[in-house]
Amino acid sequence: MYGPVPVLSLLYCILPVVLIADCAPRIELGSCRLPPALQVSHTNHRQTSAHPAYLSLTDVEMALVPARNGANGPPTRASQLVETKQFQTSTKGKVPTGYAEEIAISEHSFRDLHRGVERQHAVGKKRKRETKGDSSTVYGAGAYKGPWAKYEERRIDSDSGEEIEVEVEGDESGEEEVIYEEDAIAPVPTKGSKAGTSYDKVGHDKETSTFEGSQQYDYQGRTYMHVPQDLDVDLVGDFENMNLRCFHPKKLIHTYTTHGRNAHEKALTSLKFFPNSGHLLLSAAADGKVRIWDVYHERELLRSYNGHTKSVVDVDFTPNGTRFLSASYDRQIKLWDTETGQCISRFGTGSTPHVVRWQPDDPSGHEFLAGMHDNKIVQFDTRLPADGEKKNPVQEYDHHLGPVNTITWCDENRRFITTSDDKSLRAWEFNIPVPIKFIAEPYMFPMVKSASHPAKGAVLLQSSDNTIKVYNTGEKIRQNRKKDFRGHNNAGYAIDLAVSPDGGIVASGDSGGFVCFWDWKTCKMWHKIRASDAAVISVAWHPRESSKVVTGDLNGVVKYWD
Numbered sequence: 001m002y003g004p005v006p007v008l009s010l011l012y013c014i015l016p017v018v019l020i021a022d023c024a025p026r027i028e029l030g031s032c033r034l035p036p037a038l039q040v041s042h043t044n045h046r047q048t049s050a051h052p053a054y055l056s057l058t059d060v061e062m063a064l065v066p067a068r069n070g071a072n073g074p075p076t077r078a079s080q081l082v083e084t085k086q087f088q089t090s091t092k093g094k095v096p097t098g099y100a101e102e103i104a105i106s107e108h109s110f111r112d113l114h115r116g117v118e119r120q121h122a123v124g125k126k127r128k129r130e131t132k133g134d135s136s137t138v139y140g141a142g143a144y145k146g147p148w149a150k151y152e153e154r155r156i157d158s159d160s161g162e163e164i165e166v167e168v169e170g171d172e173s174g175e176e177e178v179i180y181e182e183d184a185i186a187p188v189p190t191k192g193s194k195a196g197t198s199y200d201k202v203g204h205d206k207e208t209s210t211f212e213g214s215q216q217y218d219y220q221g222r223t224y225m226h227v228p229q230d231l232d233v234d235l236v237g238d239f240e241n242m243n244l245r246c247f248h249p250k251k252l253i254h255t256y257t258t259h260g261r262n263a264h265e266k267a268l269t270s271l272k273f274f275p276n277s278g279h280l281l282l283s284a285a286a287d288g289k290v291r292i293w294d295v296y297h298e299r300e301l302l303r304s305y306n307g308h309t310k311s312v313v314d315v316d317f318t319p320n321g322t323r324f325l326s327a328s329y330d331r332q333i334k335l336w337d338t339e340t341g342q343c344i345s346r347f348g349t350g351s352t353p354h355v356v357r358w359q360p361d362d363p364s365g366h367e368f369l370a371g372m373h374d375n376k377i378v379q380f381d382t383r384l385p386a387d388g389e390k391k392n393p394v395q396e397y398d399h400h401l402g403p404v405n406t407i408t409w410c411d412e413n414r415r416f417i418t419t420s421d422d423k424s425l426r427a428w429e430f431n432i433p434v435p436i437k438f439i440a441e442p443y444m445f446p447m448v449k450s451a452s453h454p455a456k457g458a459v460l461l462q463s464s465d466n467t468i469k470v471y472n473t474g475e476k477i478r479q480n481r482k483k484d485f486r487g488h489n490n491a492g493y494a495i496d497l498a499v500s501p502d503g504g505i506v507a508s509g510d511s512g513g514f515v516c517f518w519d520w521k522t523c524k525m526w527h528k529i530r531a532s533d534a535a536v537i538s539v540a541w542h543p544r545e546s547s548k549v550v551t552g553d554l555n556g557v558v559k560y561w562d
Contacts, residue, residue: 207307207334209341212258213300224294224302225322225339227277231296235277235544239501246500247547248507248517248527249561256281256293256558258301264289268552270314271496271538275321278543280338282324285556286311290326292338295542299560305336307343314355318365325368327353333370335382347380347391357407357416359430367394369416371404377418379431397433399426405494406450408459410473417459417473419447425461427477437477448494453520455503458483462497466490468508468518487525488516498541498549507549509536515551515561531559 105113129151133144217223227235234242256263264285273295274280280302281293290305290312310329317324323344327333333347333356352373359367367381379395402421409416410427415436417427423444427437447469449462457473458480470483488510497508505526506518513532518525534554542548549561 207343209306209336209343210304211302211341212304213294213302214298223339224280224292227279228296233544235279239276239544242544244502244544244546246502246505246541248505249529249547249549250527251562252559253562254299254560256283256299256301256560258291262556263291263293263301263552263558264556266311266556267554268538268556268558269312271540271550271552271558272315272317272324273540273543273550275317275319276543277321278545280321281540281550281558282315282317283538283552283558284312284315284326285552287556288312288328288330290315290336293558295560303341305341305343307334308332313353316356316358316368318358318363319360320363320365323365325356325358327356327370333380345382345391349374349376349378349393351376354404355407357409360409360413369407371407371418371420373403375400375402375404375420375422377404377407377428395431395433397428397435399435399438400424402446405446405448406461408450408452410452410457410459415473417450417471417477419450419461421446425471439471439477439479448490449496451497451499453499453503454501460485460497460499460506462490462495462508464491468497468506483523485518485523485525487518487528488514493535493537495536496538496540498539500541501543501546507539507541509539509551511535513553515539515549529561531561532557 130145130149132146132149134142135144135146137143213224218226229236263283264287266286268283268285270282270284272282274282279295281295282290283293284290288306288308288310290308291301292303292305294300294302305326308326308328308330312326312328314327315324317338322338324336324338325333326336329352331348331350331352333353334343335345335347336343347370349372353370354373355371357369358365359369366383367379370378370380372378375398377397377400378393379397380391381394382391384391384394397418400418400420400422401424404418404420406419407416408418413430415427415429417425419425422440423446424438424440425444425447426435426439428435445464447461447463451460452458453460459471459473461469461471463469466486466489468485470480472478472480485506485508488508489512490508490510493509493511495509495511497506499506499520504520506520508516508518509531510516513530513534513536515529515531515536516525517527517529531551532553532555536551536553538550538552540550542550545562547562550558551561552558
């Protein structure tokens with residue numbers, strides 16, 4: 001009758017030891033080991049815990065005795081690292097709901113696994129996107145999104161653990177509308193104007209010209225077109241007999257203004273002196289206006305030519321100066337009368353012109369070339385009858401692979417050289433639409449402006465790698481590698497360059513607001529003038545003066561230097 005009592009007592013004494021053995025792996029993970037006498041093998045633990053009613057003293061004694069070969073001992077730390085996965089502990093055992101494994105996992109790993117499960121559930125289901133919107137609407141509700149439309153289910157997933165603040169609002173139907181915080185960061189802009197995208201043609205009634213000088217006629221009834229004779233400079237004599245020797249300018253002598261403001265409201269794009277005499281200065285700017293200035297006497301604004309709706313990119317006088325061309329981003333080329341301001345004719349192909357040049361052999365100007373944005377050089381004849389508001393080109397030179405930047409006449413005006421954004425140079429015979437020379441090297445950059453040397457058979461080209469390249473234009477058109485002008489910055493701008501009348505000095509603008517001067521023979525920089533706080537875009541050398549240079553910058557300021 002006393003037999004069962006010691007067995008039950010012994011059972012209550014051994015049970016804590018079994019519980020300690022159950023926690024042994026967890027304690028081992030925290031680098032805390034029990035004495036060998038208290039270690040219990042996993043095999044005996046499973047057997048005794050599975051059949052507690054048949055627990056015997058022999059089983060308990062065998063569990064408390066460690067095996068010499070380690071068969072009854074717990075698994076080593078190395079075996080746990082090999083057998084288990086990353087971020088997983090070795091805590092295993094029976095739980096009230098069944099057998100389970102405890103896993104230690106980071107927030108980042110959990111989100112990766114969660115996304116994987118979501119992808120498996122989303123297989124075969126196409127995600128819905130928001131509507132692309134109306135292409136005619138730029139801002140506001142229903143604005144055009146196109147391929148940038150978001151997915152309807154796509155929302156911010158913060159891997160950093162930050163919570164997303166949402167506002168829940170109920171509507172009349174009882175459905176709750178979730179407003180995400182990122183949708184309310186910036187207010188929806190108002191619908192913008194389409195004035196910047198219009199290319200409306202300007203008719204006869206909208207092209208105006210205003211005389212803004214102090215006196216339109218002199219005592220003999222002559223206008224500003226008359227070359228002044230009361231100066232200490234001969235503006236009408238033969239240039240070859242002048243023996244002109246040029247020097248670089250050193251000081252500012254005048255800043256052109258109109259009504260107390262800058263010469264133009266926006267950046268200058270082109271400056272041209274009147275051919276041969278240079279007593280007038282023609283300026284064009286991004287404000288869409290062309291203006292002509294007096295170089296001598298009062299140095300005032302004489303006339304404004306208004307008719308372009310976009311920035312004017314280039315202007316060019318006829319050889320005798322009685323007319324000039326203006327090319328604009330409104331895709332039109334217009335022919336103006338210099339004296340009266342009348343718009344004589346309009347030309348266009350539907351593409352934006354970048355450069356215009358008259359054929360120099362005809363003094364009054366009948367044919368001219370225009371370099372277009374659609375990679376073509378087109379030739380127009382002003383003597384042909386008008387076709388509506390435009391004249392059809394009589395010739396097309398279509399070999400460039402990029403927008404045309406420069407057109408330069410050479411070889412007694414029988415040929416011309418063009419450069420383009422395709423980093424190449426092509427030479428053409430006038431009226432023959434096949435290039436006679438093609439130069440394209442891997443080290444070449446786009447050349448954006450050009451100037452002819454007055455004495456040598458050479459063309460100077462403003463390269464986008466902050467250099468000025470020289471190409472000989474004789475029987476063989478090739479680069480003169482001995483001539484390379486460096487020391488200025490022009491990358492990112494179409495900065496103009498000019499050569500002195502005697503050909504001894506090369507001048508160029510600079511993106512830092514300087515005007516740089518080099519010696520033609522040695523290619524060394526002679527002088528550098530701080531002309532503006534903004535980039536100096538336009539530079540022109542007076543055709544009859546030894547050291548007179550005019551500059552124009554991004555602020556619309558025109559300065560005259562000597």
